[in-house]
Amino acid sequence: MKQLIFLGTGMAMATECYNTCFLLQLSEHEYFLTDAGGGNGILKRMKQAGVSFADIHHMFVTHGHTDHIVGCVWVVRKIAAMMNKGGYEGEFHIYAHDTACHIIETMVRMMLKKSEAACLGERIFLHEVKDRQTVHFLDVTLTAFDILSTKAKQFGYELRFDDSPLRLTCLGDEPYNEHNRQYAEGADWLLSEAFCRYEDRDIFKPYEKNHSTVKEAAELGETLHAKNLVLYHTEDKNLDKRKESYTREAEEYYKGNIFVPDDLDVIKID
Numbered sequence: 001m002k003q004l005i006f007l008g009t010g011m012a013m014a015t016e017c018y019n020t021c022f023l024l025q026l027s028e029h030e031y032f033l034t035d036a037g038g039g040n041g042i043l044k045r046m047k048q049a050g051v052s053f054a055d056i057h058h059m060f061v062t063h064g065h066t067d068h069i070v071g072c073v074w075v076v077r078k079i080a081a082m083m084n085k086g087g088y089e090g091e092f093h094i095y096a097h098d099t100a101c102h103i104i105e106t107m108v109r110m111m112l113k114k115s116e117a118a119c120l121g122e123r124i125f126l127h128e129v130k131d132r133q134t135v136h137f138l139d140v141t142l143t144a145f146d147i148l149s150t151k152a153k154q155f156g157y158e159l160r161f162d163d164s165p166l167r168l169t170c171l172g173d174e175p176y177n178e179h180n181r182q183y184a185e186g187a188d189w190l191l192s193e194a195f196c197r198y199e200d201r202d203i204f205k206p207y208e209k210n211h212s213t214v215k216e217a218a219e220l221g222e223t224l225h226a227k228n229l230v231l232y233h234t235e236d237k238n239l240d241k242r243k244e245s246y247t248r249e250a251e252e253y254y255k256g257n258i259f260v261p262d263d264l265d266v267i268k269i270d
Helices: 041-049 066-084 098-111 178-184 198-204 214-223 239-251
Strands: 003-008 021-027 030-034 056-060 092-096 124-128 134-137 140-146 155-161 164-170 189-193 228-232 257-259 266-268
Touching (some): 003 041, 021 041, 041 066, 056 066, 066 092, 066 098, 066 124, 092 098, 098 124, 140 178, 155 178, 198 214, 214 228, 214 239, 228 239, 239 257
Parallel strands (some): 030 056, 056 092, 164 189, 189 228
Antiparallel strands (some): 003 021, 003 266, 134 140, 140 155
16 A cells, blocks of 8 residues: 655745655555655654654655755654664665755764764765656656756656556646656646645745745646646645645646645555
8 A cells, every 4th residue: 555644744934834745655664755844843743643764764855945855864863873773774765966965964964973974875875866867766666857946956756666557746846847747747646836825826925936826736737637636835824724725726727636635644645
């Protein structure tokens, strides 16, 4: 059984929910982590999700913005500490573009204990991936792609599974670029940012931050013929009504299945 576990669903300055990051459960005791949020809130979310860091051996980091990468130093610290105490088996692999790899290594070298930082390059490995490069692990094939951000270098990815015809595409946290149509078109699962509802665009000003509204994300899902659309990386002022109101707006423009997860929501994908 494969499922997505959303550890966080909010934008950078969210205070009512955690920053967007999520797990993909691949088997009973194996998870793939994407981003880690902006701080040690990742530790609490992992505990609440009932997932052990011992069951995470692979991670992808989309870019170097604080709300996606700062939590990585806590992930490395936790796993390194477990390694040093004999509580973690095997290796931990982080995949990211060159800029993000440099940020992670700098944080680890400067901020962690020597005994923890020493795990980097020994049992914790940073793997630089380039645009359109493919890597294989845990019976999945990941193809990274540059979303051509105008703010900071950022990668999304397409996942294919050895034991399933499913395709899952993570677009990152900025609007889709036609450069990557081959990875997004016809995806079984399309993960897209949706900063706010279209009717609230004058309040939250998504375009100034190079983000989309629900309307545009839904139109994209329809244009790309995605079967399932997941909307995240949102404002956090309307959490009690977010799932209902975002879904209602998306339904006007997209005919597939719509998911607007709250933190810790679980979505089965197979």
